[in-house]
Amino acid sequence: MAKIKMSKKATSIDMTAMCDVAFLLLTFFILTATAKVPEPVTVDAPSSTVKAKLPETDLFVVTVSNKGTIFVDIKGRDLRRKTLEIMQLKYKLPEFSQEEKDQFALMESFGVPVEGVRSIIKMKSSERNRAGVQTGVPYDTIPHVEGDTKNQLYEWIYAARQAYIDLGNTKKELNFAVKGDAKLQYPKIKNVMDILQEQKINTFDLVTGLRGKNY
Amino acid sequence: MAELNTGGDEGKKGGKVRSKKQNAKVDLTAMVDLAFLLITFFMLTTSLSKPQSMNLNLPDKKTDPNEEQEDINVDERRTMTVILGKNNQMTWFMGLAETPIIPPTKDKYGKDGIRKTLLKKVKEVPEIVGDPKKGLIVIIKPTKTSTYRNLVDILDEMAICAVPTYAIVNDFDNAKEKQIAAEISK
Numbered sequence: 001m002a003k004i005k006m007s008k009k010a011t012s013i014d015m016t017a018m019c020d021v022a023f024l025l026l027t028f029f030i031l032t033a034t035a036k037v038p039e040p041v042t043v044d045a046p047s048s049t050v051k052a053k054l055p056e057t058d059l060f061v062v063t064v065s066n067k068g069t070i071f072v073d074i075k076g077r078d079l080r081r082k083t084l085e086i087m088q089l090k091y092k093l094p095e096f097s098q099e100e101k102d103q104f105a106l107m108e109s110f111g112v113p114v115e116g117v118r119s120i121i122k123m124k125s126s127e128r129n130r131a132g133v134q135t136g137v138p139y140d141t142i143p144h145v146e147g148d149t150k151n152q153l154y155e156w157i158y159a160a161r162q163a164y165i166d167l168g169n170t171k172k173e174l175n176f177a178v179k180g181d182a183k184l185q186y187p188k189i190k191n192v193m194d195i196l197q198e199q200k201i202n203t204f205d206l207v208t209g210l211r212g213k214n215y
Numbered sequence: 216m217a218e219l220n221t222g223g224d225e226g227k228k229g230g231k232v233r234s235k236k237q238n239a240k241v242d243l244t245a246m247v248d249l250a251f252l253l254i255t256f257f258m259l260t261t262s263l264s265k266p267q268s269m270n271l272n273l274p275d276k277k278t279d280p281n282e283e284q285e286d287i288n289v290d291e292r293r294t295m296t297v298i299l300g301k302n303n304q305m306t307w308f309m310g311l312a313e314t315p316i317i318p319p320t321k322d323k324y325g326k327d328g329i330r331k332t333l334l335k336k337v338k339e340v341p342e343i344v345g346d347p348k349k350g351l352i353v354i355i356k357p358t359k360t361s362t363y364r365n366l367v368d369i370l371d372e373m374a375i376c377a378v379p380t381y382a383i384v385n386d387f388d389n390a391k392e393k394q395i396a397a398e399i400s401k
Contacts, residue, residue: 015243022250029257045266046364048371054268064363177268182364186299186357189366190385197276205268208367 069136300399
């Protein structure tokens with residue numbers, strides 16, 4: 001009598017191929033990774049078909065949220081440090097310590113009046129990025145008058161440009177970019193453009209997302 | 216799933232010295248687990264799509280009122296004015312507002328909208344004027360009710376259609392234009 005033998009199947013699955021795939025993906029992600037920087041405000045930028053990339057250094061980004069509040073981001077640590085020094089002198093604030101400057105250089109974009117910069121430097125990143133903590137950089141819609149420092153966005157831009165030149169870049173100009181929310185009303189973005197244009201910055205980038213091919 | 220490589224030498228005393236049968240398979244489960252964990256981490260923390268940027272050149276602002284402004288006369292057959300309004304509406308016309316060559320027409324954004332007209336005009340205008348260097352001029356006039364998305368969309372349209380000259384103008388010069396702007400802002 002031939003007994004029906006149950007063939008003994010191994011309970012283990014061959015993991016080699018899966019492992020290969022997993023590591024391949026892992027390598028890909030590690031190599032292409034650029035850490036996501038937490039931002040105090042999420043902006044849904046409109047999309048376009050333009051394929052030009054935004055420069056990653058020597059850049060001054062003005063972010064306008066859908067409510068019209070303004071956040072400023074300066075790319076480049078030395079530039080940030082220098083800009084802060086210039087702003088501190090301009091607004092006659094108590095001097096920032098070396099630590100505070102270093103901390104500021106590592107920060108993401110910020111949106112507070114210049115008097116409040118010190119307090120957000122002290123905060124932790126998670127605290128800083130909580131909604132409602134940062135109220136936006138104050139700006140004015142009326143043309144800039146010499147000696148008037150109420151238009152702080154204007155002053156930040158001016159200070160950054162000065163800092164850029166102080167750092168030895170006499171041939172190039174600092175790049176500027178405007179990142180606006182898609183739902184933002186046009187007059188708000190026009191204000192920002194006007195402030196840039198007041199300093200004769202007539203060329204700047206508009207940050208956009210990428211649109212599908214079939215548009 | 217886990218397999219342990221244990222040598223089976225219990226109860227085999229005094230036998231022949233046998234070489235152990237080594238299991239050639241290494242258990243990869245833990246390794247795969249780890250790899251997928253890391254993949255998940257990297258996927259969530261990276262921003263894959265780097266932001267794109269659209270370069271915008273604006274004309275110099277005339278700040279000095281004493282400086283004489285030069286008016287350049289442009290062939291009206293070359294100009295197309297696009298007025299951006301509320302709720303993604305737009306109106307365009309060719310020529311001057313009072314005496315348009317093509318009367319104000321409502322249109323929408325995108326492939327089936329204004330792009331058809333733009334592509335046609337980009338080709339047509341140099342032929343009509345009779346000079347290949349004198350192409351279409353598009354004047355973009357956003358009203359206060361239009362959004363930033365509208366502005367980017369129309370600028371994108373300019374890039375797609377390769378419009379040779381375009382400008383963003385904020386003022387509405389005459390009554391007719393103001394009327395169109397008011398209509399479209401409702």
